[in-house]
Amino acid sequence: MTDLDAYGSDSVLDSADLDRLVDYWNAANYLTVAQIYLLDNPLLRRPLSREDVKPRLLGHWGTSPALNLIYAHLNRLVRHSGQDVLYVAGPGHGGPALVANTYLEGTYSEIYPGVSKDEAGLRQLVRRFSTPGGIPSHVSVPTPGSIHEGGELGYALIHAFGAAFDHPDLLVAAVVGDGEAETGPLEGSWKGVDFLNPAHDGAVLPILNLNQYKIANPTVLGRLPRQQVTALFTGHGYDVLWVEGDDVPAVHRAFDAALRTAYTRIREIQRAARAPGAVITEAPIWPMIVLRTPKGWTGPHEVDGILVEGTFRAHQVPLAHVRDNPAHLAQLEAWLRSYQPERLFDKEGALIAELAALAPSGSSRLGSSSYANGGRRTEALRLRDWRTYAIDVDPQARGSQLHEPTRRLGRLLADAYRDNPSTFRVFSPDELASNRLDAVLDVSDRCLVAAIDPRDDRVSPNGRVMEVLSEHLCQGWLEAYTLTGRHGLFATYEAFAMVSASMLIQHTKWLQEASRLAWRAPVPSLNVLLTSTCWRNDHNGFSHQGPGLLDTVVPLSPGVVRVWLPPDANTLLSVADHCLRSHDHVNLIVADKQPHHQYLTAGEAAEHAARGGSVWDWAGTERTLRRDADIVLAGIGDVPTMEILAAAELLHTFVPDLAVRVVNVIDLMALLRSDLHPHGFSSAMFRALFTDSTDVIVGFHGYSRGIHQLLHGRPNADRFHVRGFMEQGTTTTPFDMVVRNQVSRYHLAQLALEFARVTPAGSDRLVSYCQDQLARHHAHIIEHFEDLPEIRDWTWANQPS
């Protein structure tokens, strides 16, 4: 039997253990090289010929030997301790290393039976690596045991901590390359330990592979004096264990000792924190390992007389001209044979039993960890009926109440915390209270594993509300939290969601690819609440005004991307309930935090959200006039919807004979044709909302052309006249924001008259009125620094019908 705490003391590596471990490592290194180079002859049962070599050589050798070494030692840790381990490979270019190891341990063949544990399977393995129709060259979605794509660098530790939160039985071994260690997000992620509670969270063991070179340059950390590196990580809160060298047995012995020391300390920290009555008063000093080994270790030392091993030249494919250069071919064969594959694999081509026994078995294998296939661990989120939090809207007095929509959402989230005490978290860059979501703090404190001061407000090491001033950490922690099977929400100022936009893109790519793999179970969606939006960052100014994330996600996978713009609190609640229950999506929800008018009853909100868009008869005049619309007004987003409704009211007042239809769209992607997006309105539905030919005035939350790109291909798309954010902003008043961007009621009403099918009596008066009001606004705002009183106090009261 294994014993979580036995590993440290009872498992010292003896000389026979060491030999076997090195052999296992050799097998992994061998398969790594084989994947990069070979098409055939995977065990070198015959002399290597140029036909055995791929026509195009892709892959990254440099980082792989270290990734293989770490994997072999983690196998040993798992076998001796029974510890659940998740391997996060930051140097994701080392795809072949992770594939090799999951093959050696048997996981790969179980998931991909065509890649069997024999010579035929090995031939398949090498052929599929980095080839069209095969598997990508980086650690990626098809790699068993991974939640972390190799490619865009910087997120390994972020993902490691996100996976460890609320997984007390998990140890995440996070390998960090010294190249990616230069990125901002990675440097910002060491502080995860200040948010990791040793009692209810798992552990993260960072292993920095200091191989000293990146693609073409020395790394910054690789060139710092050793004591400076130690100081840096001491400052980040770690106890640094160094393992250095290029002597194979010595490094393996040293790494074994460091890993045992690290694991023993982790267990001590956890035992202390988990003892009855234990109180955490400061961040524990967690261990980390710095592994300083040559880049491309055990690979070609020199090529064509130039030093390769231990330099940046080992980064990718050290021997690049194998097919055309017999000397390179010979050197490749010698390199491959240096691992003695004939000793490592049996007659059938399977790893010899003595070595196969070094891997853990079943779901203990790193490649088979359910943590890396989080859908298998996911429990449905327990959510109460969202109508509990709904606002009671009287259909006879729509718009008469002002509420902060996100404050209602906060209550829903608070109950989600109550009912899912270890599978739900909210992540925010220090804006939770600002964004009116602070009801969650009635259930759980903010998390900070540090000495707490009486001046702090609901902060504690036991808190599970995650506030850190880093969009990268919030986004990435949630990514990993959901990929390992839990639920959550990232709430952020709309403009600053762009800070982590590239991460959102990569996560969308991950979900898109995962949906193609049956063995990857669906995981909870990544939910992003964009609030404090461009329209209502009037107090903070231009840098805080930017709806650009919509434009970033709209072109991405239609199978993954969902964008919601609820116009009021009840629709926000309905949408949030839907999103929090969903799987495999990236849900953007755009909803402001300031007081807004409330339009729909809970029942109507549910229907509206499910449909994606509706005609709001109560706001139009088609029914009263018993005539089809002369003009359609469509609102998309909370503030523009308010302006659209106010414009409809103006039209009703001044030009009562004009047949006006008011439409609201809540599901942005529904504007796309249904063959382009699963949520796309059918042609019939689109026609029912917008007719085929009547002009449509759209007030949109984001950049107006974002709507035009979606509407392309719809009937007479030219008839849509969209006003949205025109990149005009500053510190000003809310109404001035819509004026500056020409989406005010006065702009929209005039636009409606311009494009209506008829010119009703009263048009001139309305145009004059609008122009006067705009002129008054400009005069008033300069003098009084506030919105016109009639705007400030406007409510949707004079319902036209």
Add this chain to the structure above:
Amino acid sequence: MTDLDAYGSDSVLDSADLDRLVDYWNAANYLTVAQIYLLDNPLLRRPLSREDVKPRLLGHWGTSPALNLIYAHLNRLVRHSGQDVLYVAGPGHGGPALVANTYLEGTYSEIYPGVSKDEAGLRQLVRRFSTPGGIPSHVSVPTPGSIHEGGELGYALIHAFGAAFDHPDLLVAAVVGDGEAETGPLEGSWKGVDFLNPAHDGAVLPILNLNQYKIANPTVLGRLPRQQVTALFTGHGYDVLWVEGDDVPAVHRAFDAALRTAYTRIREIQRAARAPGAVITEAPIWPMIVLRTPKGWTGPHEVDGILVEGTFRAHQVPLAHVRDNPAHLAQLEAWLRSYQPERLFDKEGALIAELAALAPSGSSRLGSSSYANGGRRTEALRLRDWRTYAIDVDPQARGSQLHEPTRRLGRLLADAYRDNPSTFRVFSPDELASNRLDAVLDVSDRCLVAAIDPRDDRVSPNGRVMEVLSEHLCQGWLEAYTLTGRHGLFATYEAFAMVSASMLIQHTKWLQEASRLAWRAPVPSLNVLLTSTCWRNDHNGFSHQGPGLLDTVVPLSPGVVRVWLPPDANTLLSVADHCLRSHDHVNLIVADKQPHHQYLTAGEAAEHAARGGSVWDWAGTERTLRRDADIVLAGIGDVPTMEILAAAELLHTFVPDLAVRVVNVIDLMALLRSDLHPHGFSSAMFRALFTDSTDVIVGFHGYSRGIHQLLHGRPNADRFHVRGFMEQGTTTTPFDMVVRNQVSRYHLAQLALEFARVTPAGSDRLVSYCQDQLARHHAHIIEHFEDLPEIRDWTWANQPS
């Protein structure tokens, strides 16, 4: 006279100095509070009434006292040493502090004469702060002396180092808040010292204001044990000078001593490095100051019985209900009067002479620094005639040569390094050689201020080519390098440009706002080369494939944004030459690094780029057939242009009677109407390219809907059928990438037949041929892992006319 080295020894603060300094600080604090609260009565010459208070209170008090303290001490340093100092305020919410100081020193009134140095001017000052039509609440473009917008946090140190490069006489004092210190980009930016050459660069003095709280939470750094903070910054390469406390004179004295120590060390480092024969062999240990003072220091200690000073509650407006709550009003008055304005300002309302003398004069004032108005320092970039680097294209054999376009660009950049030895730099995330720009290394090494190893390739402390594995650093260093008057290029993998997309947005906003201020001189453009594009990251896989930055920038300011997609090397050279000479723009240049066909002579390339788009008669059949086009084929971007040309060739071969026009667009924004973008094609030009009604098949580099949004409003926009990146990718072959995204020649040729005005003889044969070729491709790629030979070896040889 001042003496750069005298400050340390000769300027010890005596007790009278201290009193004056504290008074100056009080004046700045007073004006800070006045800006946040007052509409009128700026010197409290009468009792404060509710009418004196703004109807809406905006601004950030918490960080301001520290910003004011630092400013006052830097004034003293400048006066005593004559040192050129640039003040970068990371806690940008402290806008009123910087405004107050630039007013006290006189800069503000010189730039904005309406804000005169008297009571009337003071009234203007407080009225314009954070009000519509006034100035934003953050440090922003209208703030004299600033190159750094307050708002999106994390870039203060990045901008500081970017400003210091190649400015040997400059000291950048960079104030970092402990909130923003949590962001990834900020944490990643301390390593600037490893790239700062004390001989030819200036100095950066980071001042961390550890006020321990952010909006609602304690900061991570604020809660770490002191020795851990010291270890962290020691690890980053700094010598930490601590200044702590809340006793006013004691803190001022301590800060004075720390600043003198820091400055003395900086001068020692510089003297040593600048001595004749000096060789730099490692990064010097630069000083930094940690200033640990209470948040909202000197403000209300308690409000309504709740502690405010020294807590997160001091972050914004400590007294929030002044107009409605007489007790708050009284407390505000007491707070304002605590600074004794009657002692600080004279009868006219000007700062008393004794205090005014504490500020430096003329261009030595921090607010008047030419470094912060870099256009005033800008020298034109010396560029040789780009035709020197051009490829000799034979108009009779277009497309017969393959060249790596960026390699040619590398030669141009190399000469730019030669001819502008201290005003031009290239920034790259370790991809310079990968992106074929390594010719610059023949002129200048890569920069790393560290011990150099024989294994390194052209790396040196004296190098001025900037390679660091951080898009944030590359982008932000270049931002500041250009804002302070120098020229440069950020070259990056296209997909990973998204990592710093939010910075690009903020820089675009900066340039947009700066263009409205006559006193801000035009600065060199920010040039971004997007290479290793989605189409040719076939080797790296899906994570490396993403053209999304185009969608990010297209909605931004038309006055600033320029997007170029040169189809070959000569057009790239022409565009690069144009962009490098331009001012006040954000230029995106999308050009792949792999071998591509060459189409245009240098002369044609120049004309094509200047026009923005052209009909390529030589590739179409209109002339031969003497008939207007039945179909237009348009290429935008290098790979899609190749596929468009190959499709035209197929059409010519199979359906010679079809009149085909081939168009190429190089200037993406020219697709917008000319009333929407200064580069927009006139209606006549648009018609000349695309006709009014003929269908157009577009092969586009980016997401196809990006084109539709630009075309909205053009005649019959529905006739444009765009194929672009459809978010389909993996590790595969180049041709498979265009097949997966349906933009291959076989897709485009079939699309042309589908939408052509006529159905020419041979259409069926061509459709069959295309379908066969696609079927063969799929079979071939699985078997051979490479492109079909006829694709691989295709050249634009069979010119139709």
